[in-house]
Amino acid sequence: MSDHLEQELKELIITTLDLEEIGSDDIDAGEPLFGDGLGLDSIDALELGLAISKRYDVKIDADDKTTREHFASVRALADFVRNTRA
Amino acid sequence: MSDPRPWFQIEERGVLWGMRLVLAVYRLLGRRLCLWLIKPAVLYFWLTNPGARRASRDYLARLATWAPHTGLRGNRRDSLRHFQAFGATMIDKLSAWRGEVALDTVDVIGRDTLIKVLDSGRGAVLMGAHLGNMEVCRALSQLRPGVRLTVLVHTHHAEKFNRLLSEVSGDASLSLIQVSSLNPATAIVLQQRIDAGELVAIMGDRVPLSGTPRTTTVPFLGAPAPFPQGPFILASLLRCPVLSLFCVRRQQRFEIHFARLTERVRLPRHERQAALARYVGAFAAELERHCLGAPLQWFNFYDFWHQHETPASYSVDTERERP
Numbered sequence: 001m002s003d004h005l006e007q008e009l010k011e012l013i014i015t016t017l018d019l020e021e022i023g024s025d026d027i028d029a030g031e032p033l034f035g036d037g038l039g040l041d042s043i044d045a046l047e048l049g050l051a052i053s054k055r056y057d058v059k060i061d062a063d064d065k066t067t068r069e070h071f072a073s074v075r076a077l078a079d080f081v082r083n084t085r086a
Numbered sequence: 087m088s089d090p091r092p093w094f095q096i097e098e099r100g101v102l103w104g105m106r107l108v109l110a111v112y113r114l115l116g117r118r119l120c121l122w123l124i125k126p127a128v129l130y131f132w133l134t135n136p137g138a139r140r141a142s143r144d145y146l147a148r149l150a151t152w153a154p155h156t157g158l159r160g161n162r163r164d165s166l167r168h169f170q171a172f173g174a175t176m177i178d179k180l181s182a183w184r185g186e187v188a189l190d191t192v193d194v195i196g197r198d199t200l201i202k203v204l205d206s207g208r209g210a211v212l213m214g215a216h217l218g219n220m221e222v223c224r225a226l227s228q229l230r231p232g233v234r235l236t237v238l239v240h241t242h243h244a245e246k247f248n249r250l251l252s253e254v255s256g257d258a259s260l261s262l263i264q265v266s267s268l269n270p271a272t273a274i275v276l277q278q279r280i281d282a283g284e285l286v287a288i289m290g291d292r293v294p295l296s297g298t299p300r301t302t303t304v305p306f307l308g309a310p311a312p313f314p315q316g317p318f319i320l321a322s323l324l325r326c327p328v329l330s331l332f333c334v335r336r337q338q339r340f341e342i343h344f345a346r347l348t349e350r351v352r353l354p355r356h357e358r359q360a361a362l363a364r365y366v367g368a369f370a371a372e373l374e375r376h377c378l379g380a381p382l383q384w385f386n387f388y389d390f391w392h393q394h395e396t397p398a399s400y401s402v403d404t405e406r407e408r409p
Contacts, residue, residue, distance in 0.1 A: 017355075043319055043353060049270030050277070050323055060270045 005078045007016070009052075012073070016051040017044050029074040037073070050083060058084040112180055120177050128173040132166055138201060139388035143170045145307075145390065149381050152308040156381045164382075171382040173221050178335065183260075187340065189228040196231075196344030198331075203327055204230050209280035210327045213317060213347060215291040215373050216333035218383045223287070223342060224260050234284040236276070238265045240294055268316055273323045280326050287331060288317040290369050293393055302359070302366040306374055311391045318365045322351040330372045333381035334380035343376065 005048060010024035013033070017040065031037040034045065048058070049060045058081060070080035112120045146168060147160030156249045158164050181187055194200070203210045207380075214220050220237060227233050239262050257402060265272055276286050293299045293314045300319075301312035321328050328347045333340060347368060353361045 041355070041358075043322070043358065044355070046268060046270060046273065046319070046323055050273045053270050053274055054277075 005081060009077050009081070012051055013038075013048060016047055022083065027074060029078070032073055033064050033071060033077075040066050052081065054083045055083060064076060092395055108177065111179055111362070112177065117177055117181065121174060123172045124177070125170065132169045135387075138169075138270075139165055141386070141388045141390070145384065145386070146381070148307045148309065148391075149377070153378050153381075156378060158381055168382050172325075172385050172387075174335070175383070175385065178219045178340075179221045179326050182219065182224050185224065186226040187222050189225050191338070192222065192225050192340045192342060193336075194226075194342050194344070195231070199329060199346050200226075201230075202346045203285075203329065204233060204283070207283050208326060209282065209284045209286060210329055211280075211317075211321045211324055212285055212287040212329050212331035212344075213290045213321070213369055214287050214331040214333075215289060216385045217291075217373065217376055218380060219340075220287060220331070221260065222333040222340045223331070225340075226342070234279070234282075235260050235287060236279055236284060237262050237287045238289070238322075239263070240265065240289075240292065262377050268320055273320065276320070277324055280324050286324070288320060290314070290317045290366075291373060291390075304363065304367040304370045304371045306391075307377065309391055311370070312393060313366045313370055315362050315366065316363055318351055318369075319353070321354045325350055330369060330371070332376040334376065334383050336380075345372065347372070347386050 006029045007024060010027045010029075013019065013027065014022065014024060019038075027038065029084075034040045040048070049067075052058065053060050060070075070076055108120060108124065111123055142165045143160050143162070146158050146164045149156050150158045150160045178187075212223075223235055226235070237260070263272075263275070265399045279286055287409060293301055293312060294316065300315040302315055303310045303312045305311075306313070318328075327349050328351060330343070330345045330347050334343075335341075348365065351365060
């Protein structure tokens with residue numbers, strides 16, 4: 001399911017993290033964001049967390065074990081934003 | 087004092103109790119007498135904390151070798167003077183909290199740099215250190231009414247201190263926030279403050295005890311020492327100017343030093359470690375310069391140079407949580 005929110009998140013990731021060399025089509029919604037996939041690191045995670053909680057007004061608790069899962073991929077992030085906002 | 091614990095030992099109840107007592111004495115009798123009254127407590131603390139004593143002598147011995155002009159030898163006498171200077175700082179803290187540090191007893195070096203930031207309407211990160219007494223910055227609200235300062239601390243007692251602080255000072259121009267880990271929630275709160283034109287002070291010379299702290303090792307007083315990366319990572323998230331900030335006492339006056347470290351911390355993905363090393367190195371060099379100018383006022387009473395090699399050797403864990 002490719003949806004509007006996933007597309008929005010991809011663009012947010014690219015602009016927030018200055019990933020100039022890739023376009024939103026290059027990011028697979030199911031691909032891991034950190035480590036092997038897009039190769040983002042923990043500083044990116046902070047940047048992204050900050051951008052997402054500002055944009056969607058969601059609370060991200062760094063100590064919460066599930067946070068890691070929410071940030072696993074674009075799809076996981078989209079689910080997280082949708083569920084938290086609802 | 088009937089309580090056997092030194093009042094500045096960071097045990098929560100002890101600290102609040104002790105601070106209130108000293109505050110009462112301070113109100114009644116003034117700074118000079120207060121200084122004499124805490125001398126036995128400082129001596130007791132010095133005698134009963136071999137770890138802190140060792141660390142103090144190690145620091146002073148490094149200074150003695152690295153900067154002989156300071157006249158320090160790193161002996162017991164120097165170390166006790168170091169501790170007494172710390173006691174005196176606690177009293178200055180109280181008077182700063184009470185808003186009694188008048189701007190005309192403060193020399194602000196780099197005033198234009200600060201004014202420029204304040205005029206911009208956007209806040210800044212002030213990268214400070216455990217050198218002297220950061221609370222003296224509160225006097226800056228006399229320079230620019232309404233200027234607000236948030237100090238980030240590792241201590242778990244921030245809330246209690248805040249309460250005491252508002253009891254003492256009755257205004258909200260200074261507040262403490264406890265930060266145990268870097269997370270988006272903290273960053274958001276701080277970003278809001280920066281956007282509102284506030285100043286956020288971070289200590290750039292203390293590595294958090296918990297977790298696996300990220301450090302960058304840079305030269306400091308003649309030997310490599312690990313400095314925390316966290317403050318600069320946080321500054322990069324806040325996307326604002328970073329000034330270094332050091333407040334030291336000079337006899338009867340205070341000096342607050344501001345200098346621009348960078349317009350904005352940038353940590354490009356492909357060279358993060360190198361970029362961090364540049365920022366941390368520049369800060370450590372500034373800190374070193376100011377330590378040489380006020381050698382007895384740097385208060386990190388633990389083995390700063392080897393802090394992560396022998397974690398078990400910290401006899402006084404809480405020592406490192408001193409705000």
